[in-house]
Amino acid sequence: MRPVYAVTGGVSKFAKARPDRTFQALVKEAYDYALKDIGLEPRQANELVDGTVGSYFSDHFQRQLMSAIMVQDYLGLVPKPGHRVEGGGATGGLCFQEAWKAVASGTMDVCLAYGFETMSHVQTWKGNEFIALASDVSFDYPVGGFYSGYYAMMVTRHMKEFGTTVEQMAHVSVKNHINAVHNPYAQKHMRITIRDVREAPMVAWPLTRLDICTMSDGAACVVLASEEGLARIEKAAGRSFPKVRVTGIGRGTDAMRMSDRPHQSFEDFYRWNSLPNEQDADSRAYYKDLWDRGFRYPGVHSFRAGRMASRQAYRHAAITDPLNQIDFVELHDAYTSSEIQTYEDMGLCRYGEGGRFAESGLAFLPGIEYGLDLPQKPKCPVNPSGGLIACGHPVGATGLMQAVFAIWQLQGTIGRHFGNDRLQVRGARRGAIHSHAGTGTYVTVSILEKED
Amino acid sequence: MENRDIPTRHEETLDGAVVFNVPFPKDLKDLAGMAPLIIKYPYHIDYIHSYGQDSPFFAGLANRRLLGTRCKTCGYVFATPKMSCMECGGDCEWVELPQEGRVHCFTVCHFGSEEFLPECPFVLALVEFEGVNTLFLTRLLGVDPARPSLDWIGMKVRAKFRRLSRFKPTDVWFVPA
Numbered sequence: 001m002r003p004v005y006a007v008t009g010g011v012s013k014f015a016k017a018r019p020d021r022t023f024q025a026l027v028k029e030a031y032d033y034a035l036k037d038i039g040l041e042p043r044q045a046n047e048l049v050d051g052t053v054g055s056y057f058s059d060h061f062q063r064q065l066m067s068a069i070m071v072q073d074y075l076g077l078v079p080k081p082g083h084r085v086e087g088g089g090a091t092g093g094l095c096f097q098e099a100w101k102a103v104a105s106g107t108m109d110v111c112l113a114y115g116f117e118t119m120s121h122v123q124t125w126k127g128n129e130f131i132a133l134a135s136d137v138s139f140d141y142p143v144g145g146f147y148s149g150y151y152a153m154m155v156t157r158h159m160k161e162f163g164t165t166v167e168q169m170a171h172v173s174v175k176n177h178i179n180a181v182h183n184p185y186a187q188k189h190m191r192i193t194i195r196d197v198r199e200a201p202m203v204a205w206p207l208t209r210l211d212i213c214t215m216s217d218g219a220a221c222v223v224l225a226s227e228e229g230l231a232r233i234e235k236a237a238g239r240s241f242p243k244v245r246v247t248g249i250g251r252g253t254d255a256m257r258m259s260d261r262p263h264q265s266f267e268d269f270y271r272w273n274s275l276p277n278e279q280d281a282d283s284r285a286y287y288k289d290l291w292d293r294g295f296r297y298p299g300v301h302s303f304r305a306g307r308m309a310s311r312q313a314y315r316h317a318a319i320t321d322p323l324n325q326i327d328f329v330e331l332h333d334a335y336t337s338s339e340i341q342t343y344e345d346m347g348l349c350r351y352g353e354g355g356r357f358a359e360s361g362l363a364f365l366p367g368i369e370y371g372l373d374l375p376q377k378p379k380c381p382v383n384p385s386g387g388l389i390a391c392g393h394p395v396g397a398t399g400l401m402q403a404v405f406a407i408w409q410l411q412g413t414i415g416r417h418f419g420n421d422r423l424q425v426r427g428a429r430r431g432a433i434h435s436h437a438g439t440g441t442y443v444t445v446s447i448l449e450k451e452d
Numbered sequence: 453m454e455n456r457d458i459p460t461r462h463e464e465t466l467d468g469a470v471v472f473n474v475p476f477p478k479d480l481k482d483l484a485g486m487a488p489l490i491i492k493y494p495y496h497i498d499y500i501h502s503y504g505q506d507s508p509f510f511a512g513l514a515n516r517r518l519l520g521t522r523c524k525t526c527g528y529v530f531a532t533p534k535m536s537c538m539e540c541g542g543d544c545e546w547v548e549l550p551q552e553g554r555v556h557c558f559t560v561c562h563f564g565s566e567e568f569l570p571e572c573p574f575v576l577a578l579v580e581f582e583g584v585n586t587l588f589l590t591r592l593l594g595v596d597p598a599r600p601s602l603d604w605i606g607m608k609v610r611a612k613f614r615r616l617s618r619f620k621p622t623d624v625w626f627v628p629a
Contacts, residue, residue: 259586
């Protein structure tokens with residue numbers, strides 16, 4: 001496999017509704033930004049791009065099949081190769097990795113990954129229905145299909161197993177909303193408190209409206225290139241760019257129905273699902289105790305797909321101690337609770353410790369006033385951008401939005417793109433992005449690193 | 453401090469006015485500033501859904517029987533039927549499940565998909581059965597949705613069935629045993 005560089009990216013303004021643009025024009029908004037950032041005219045760029053991967057989740061929201069080809073021709077990229085990928089909420093992450101594959105394999109030197117979703121075309125209640133169609137329509141959807149309900153069931157089990165509290169979940173909401181105050185791309189700019197989260201309308205007990213991301217219209221794109229491709233882009237632009245390399249790729253899956261998730265033994269967990277930082281005697285004793293008390297893996301409280309994706313990506317990028325070796329994470333916080341579950345899957349803490357990790361302060365940014373009493377200093381900021389909860393979740397764009405923010409973090413250019421550098425992770429050298437579908441059905445983790 | 457219980461805006465609905473024409477500028481250059489035209493487009497379908505190999509499960513519900521499947525190779529038992537074993541890939545056969553189990557986890561839905569909005573608030577639960585390897589998604593009735601408690605987890609529950617079947621998984625639901 002050849003080295004793959006993430007050269008540039010763009011994000012459209014995410015909003016509840018963008019009736020001013022059709023989906024093609026929203027992607028163009030992101031693409032134009034990405035090109036302007038490296039000083040290329042569309043005509044120059046379109047000569048350099050070898051092909052594309054398109055990302056959008058639901059055909060229902062557009063009431064249009066083959067939407068990606070309409071983006072391809074709108075951008076002026078026909079007749080170059082292209083295809084669409086779809087994998088629920090992880091669609092953007094899968095798209096990023098498909099573009100990586102195209103470049104790493106030598107099929108393309110420059111590949112454009114673009115994604116979008118335009119969810120405002122139906123009312124929220126109908127949108128919930130469309131999204132819930134991503135659950136088994138024979139056995140799950142007809143019982144009361146509602147994704148927030150599915151996640152809330154995971155929450156009650158997480159609370160019961162580990163003593164996780166709603167206040168710990170609210171810490172995630174406060175962190176991500178207050179981070180997003182400094183991110184002009186975010187859909188929501190709200191300075192909130194734990195109390196605001198708990199007093200917001202209840203959606204699916206115990207998740208309130210401020211524990212849950214919203215539907216959005218938006219688009220994002222990323223340009224990936226080989227060394228040769230990057231050299232060509234730099235030649236055309238007449239200057240060199242800060243180098244960000246994709247050093248790790250991982251994916252996992254799990255059963256569509258939450259009810260089908262297995263309840264594995266301690267031995268199987270250690271054999272198939274444990275991370276390098278969980279091999280010490282202390283971790284083994286911790287997990288043995290969990291199993292002795294009835295914990296079974298993954299059950300409905302943990303995401304085996306997220307763990308599998310992390311394991312693969314970490315092995316690829318030679319990460320053995322994620323909390324200490326990753327400088328920031330942009331992860332799929334569709335729910336505050338799923339951010340907590342994902343801390344555990346990604347090995348930032350052990351299974352069962354996610355609630356305490358959320359309120360520890362380790363995942364917060366330095367220099368931001370959260371109005372919280374945090375016992376520990378920031379170590380690995382999670383969702384410095386504000387995440388899905390505050391930025392919005394135009395499904396097909398989300399995983400690519402994370403990639404764009406990660407590129408800017410590693411380039412050290414957050415200040416230029418956001419108009420302020422409050423969210424810039426100082427000295428960031430390695431970041432992880434995590435994209436997640438369904439009730440944990442498809443998950444991707446990709447590692448990006450700054451290269452001197 | 454605003455009182456959150458008193459509404460401050462109308463709910464958005466799709467009952468817009470019918471418009472057959474709009475103003476148009478003399479100079480085409482002015483079109484760059486035109487506001488987007490938004491139209492409503494009806495979108496209704498009757499969908500033909502086959503339960504295929506899972507059909508006996510729904511026939512079972514119509515006869516007050518709760519069916520799962522068991523792998524003929526490794527013995528893994530699925531509470532929600534699967535005719536191909538997720539553990540080993542073997543073929544599965546139909547088995548009858550106990551009609552009593554315990555709440556594994558639950559939630560109260562105060563909002564939801566359009567189809568289920570009129571039923572809010574309702575309780576969703578995953579039920580576990582003795583000797584069965586996977587769980588079953590169901591509605592939990594007979595508990596107060598206004599007073600949810602983590603103590604519901606582990607509660608013994610039993611199945612109840614619709615007399616007039618709709619051939620949907622909601623033909624069965626659970627109540628405290």
